[in-house]
Amino acid sequence: MRLEIALQACLPVLEFGLDAYRDWVGIVVYQGEFVARRRILDEDGIEHEYDETAMGEASNFGPVVLGWFDDFAEADGANVVIHEFAHKLDMLNGDADGCPPLHRGMSLDSWIEAFDLAFNDFCARVDAGEDTWIDPYASEDPAEFFAVCSEVFFTGSEVLKREYPEVYQQLALFYKQDPAKQDA
Numbered sequence: 001m002r003l004e005i006a007l008q009a010c011l012p013v014l015e016f017g018l019d020a021y022r023d024w025v026g027i028v029v030y031q032g033e034f035v036a037r038r039r040i041l042d043e044d045g046i047e048h049e050y051d052e053t054a055m056g057e058a059s060n061f062g063p064v065v066l067g068w069f070d071d072f073a074e075a076d077g078a079n080v081v082i083h084e085f086a087h088k089l090d091m092l093n094g095d096a097d098g099c100p101p102l103h104r105g106m107s108l109d110s111w112i113e114a115f116d117l118a119f120n121d122f123c124a125r126v127d128a129g130e131d132t133w134i135d136p137y138a139s140e141d142p143a144e145f146f147a148v149c150s151e152v153f154f155t156g157s158e159v160l161k162r163e164y165p166e167v168y169q170q171l172a173l174f175y176k177q178d179p180a181k182q183d184a
């Protein structure tokens, strides 16, 4: 289990080193989905508590929490490890917002343009009830869109390259990998 998590967690940072996972330690593993207690403060300052079922969770400076699935199909084809570690990379420059710190030579404008266009298009497709190739959970917010696209980048690269070539291009620059080319 440790080896499998380690292998998957290393895949995104293969070309830029383990330092990307600095400033935090710990991976908590649950069997399957788990229930997380959430607390939110509403506009009137009243705190609400509720339970939410999750497959994984990443928070600033906290551990990564993973649901472990013996059968890949149980997770609906999601790659929880890559997903949560992508959130961790996104958090290297603050809260998860779908924009991790980019490498020298990359353009923030190009990143934002590619992701904004794709995210808006994807949300419209989900709202229209389309049966999308990419997990509709990606329409939740830009941070989830980045994490889900990162999963697809590594596990179904041709799909991402076909659906959102500009996003694929940005992720190829960011991860310094071109998995669709390697698969071909």
Ligand SMILES: [Zn+2]
Pocket: 083, 087, 143, 144, 147
């Ligand atoms: Zn997520």
